[in-house]
Amino acid sequence: DQQVKQNSPSLSVQEGRISILNCDYTNSMFDYFLWYKKYPAEGPTFLISISSIKDKNEDGRFTVFLNKSAKHLSLHIVPSQPGDSAVYFCAAPRSGNTPLVFGKGTRLSVIA
Amino acid sequence: KAGVTQTPRYLIKTRGQQVTLSCSPISGHRSVSWYQQTPGQGLQFLFEYFSETQRNKGNFPGRFSGRQFSNSRSEMNVSTLELGDSALYLCASSLPTSGQETQYFGPGTRLLVL
Numbered sequence: 001d002q003q004v005k006q007n008s009p010s011l012s013v014q015e016g017r018i019s020i021l022n023c024d025y026t027n028s029m030f031d032y033f034l035w036y037k038k039y040p041a042e043g044p045t046f047l048i049s050i051s052s053i054k055d056k057n058e059d060g061r062f063t064v065f066l067n068k069s070a071k072h073l074s075l076h077i078v079p080s081q082p083g084d085s086a087v088y089f090c091a092a093p094r095s096g097n098t099p100l101v102f103g104k105g106t107r108l109s110v111i112a
Numbered sequence: 113k114a115g116v117t118q119t120p121r122y123l124i125k126t127r128g129q130q131v132t133l134s135c136s137p138i139s140g141h142r143s144v145s146w147y148q149q150t151p152g153q154g155l156q157f158l159f160e161y162f163s164e165t166q167r168n169k170g171n172f173p174g175r176f177s178g179r180q181f182s183n184s185r186s187e188m189n190v191s192t193l194e195l196g197d198s199a200l201y202l203c204a205s206s207l208p209t210s211g212q213e214t215q216y217f218g219p220g221t222r223l224l225v226l
Binding site (some may be wrong): 034099101 | 116118145147154155157160168170200202203204212214215216217218219220222
């Protein structure tokens with residue numbers, strides 16, 4: 001049972017444009033969501049998180065939106081830069097803080 | 113503040129051998145979790161340790177085990193290695209508080225089983 005789903009395995013965006021990465025979840029008990037960025041052969045790097053009491057959280061070029069009724073969240077990157085090219089994972093803790101349940105990831109390619 | 117460190121970074125073993133991986137969490141972090149990443153299964157939770165006790169366990173066979181020391185450092189062990197154990201093994205640490213806490217990952221150990 002995949003509780004966190006990232007339905008787009010890849011996304012290609014031009015430099016300077018907006019990147020939108022999507023994530024759906026099925027467990028209504030999830031109350032905290034995180035986005036991680038991962039380069040090959042490295043560990044995931046924490047990007048941004050959002051609590052279920054909010055519907056938006058912003059940090060520089062990164063904004064995460066949460067739609068609880070649709071069980072959907074999205075990560076917006078504006079403007080996209082070539083260094084943003086990586087795999088992005090959406091995750092949520094199953095209970096308390098662990099374990100994290102991850103989506104399968106979306107590979108973002110930002111083309112110069 | 114130093115991040116999560118994992119040793120070794122790369123490892124090659126043969127089937128039937130055993131392996132021990134090490135993780136040092138961020139200073140002050142008391143929870144250590146282990147994950148396995150494979151191309152087919154993505155990131156899968158192995159187990160979590162807090163105050164030297166296993167607090168959560170994922171759906172992996174008993175060949176996978178771990179422990180945590182009093183300084184919060186953690187080790188995981190895989191016995192009787194199988195080809196399918198080839199993966200990137202990631203360690204993550206968090207404080208944790210009773211609230212929503214972020215897990216920070218180390219660079220991982222890439223294990224290749226031949």
